[in-house]
Amino acid sequence: MHGQRNLILGKVKMAPKITLSDYAKIIRLQNLEEIRLLAEKLQGKTVKMVNSTAVGGGVAEMLHRTVPLFNELGLNVKWEVIKGSGSFFNVTKSFHNALHGKEEEISDEMLKVYQEANEENAKEMSFDEEFIVIHDPQPAALIRAKEKSSAKWIWRCHIDTSHPQPRIWDFLVKYINKYDASIFSAPSFAKELPIPQYMIYPAIDPFAEKNRELSEKEINSVLDKFGIPNDKPIVTQISRFDYLKDPLGVLETYHLVKRSTDCRFIYAGGTASDDPESAKVLHELQDKASQEKDFHILLLPPFSDFEVNAIQRASSIILQKSLREGFGLTVTEALWKAKPVVAMAVGGIPLQIIHNFTGILVHSIEGAAYQIRYLLNNPKVAKMLGEYGKEHVREKFLLTRNLRNYLLLLVTLEHPGENIIQI
16 A cells, blocks of 8 residues: 555644634634533543545645644544555545446445455554544545444545445445444435434635635736736636546536637646546646637646635636535635635535525536626626625634534534433
8 A cells, every 4th residue: 555644733734823713803702602612511532533635625625724723622633644555546536426426337346445445544543532533435444443442433424425326335334334423514415324414514714825815916926827817807617627527518618608708717726646537637628728728727736725715816707517516615715705606506516505696506518608608797796696605604604613513513422312412
């Protein structure tokens, strides 16, 4: 096996320290007081978060921000990343696609690769904490270590498993059923399980480099860095290079919009260490868009949060043309910046976008192109959608709401079988 599992707090540079008190500038004071009250019930409790990558994707981004805040609240939270070979991550990419409903050939040998990788990781890890939170399918089989652990085990699923390929779901559910609880990002994502199921929306940190306020000088510096003129409206999609994000559909949308409205499109994103397919997707998009001077493809290295922030803020419209989606934090980020968002009505996106109120939902390339043209020609409508979208995020999808819900879950697991828990 290749790669390195490491203790994130010890070996990965964390973001500049933001304390809970800073959030009083953004959310209601009583919300912060509620978080601190819940944390008092969990002082000193040990928690381990486990996922498959330290960079790339919304899960890693959230953990980078939430782990320090949990520790500030008096919990002892650690974050570890499993390691695996290229073949393991090829397998888990197929799992990911199959759980989203895409037809994938899942062989017995692939299942064996998955099991052996989890067994190897389990041998190198300890599970002495009081709570173990396993994120997504890649490390789900670590649950076999539960026999030697007194911890409460929680499986946190960030993807839409409502219509999975039966073979892969039947394989994984044997592990999932052994957990003490599960967390999904929306009720529609879940399937019936014999264990308790909880809903916790993903969230963004308004103080993160990707979301903080920027000056015009900072925004223009990033456009200059990538050689993108600011001479016409910009439509942007921020996504990994993944077929499920439909980058080729974004290019087709661009072609339709450009027939009548002059603008630029940006497709900007990176690759993830647990997604070996991304390089192929990037090269295919580059090839098909090679003659388009107003379609900009940006391959961003890990931790390009400042650049993502500036590109979104420079944009007139944010597009999310996903074919499948977990929750879609790039949508949340765009809404927080008061940008009008045109997005496919898939996954968790409809939880964030109330059609024609906090953004616009579409169902096709043609629909996306039509709505983009409409908003570019009706800036007052675009501005209104952006303003309402930002307030929707403030109420439901900021990091403090995520902290509160995790704390409530841990308190609940401390009182199994109790119908009423006195806080």
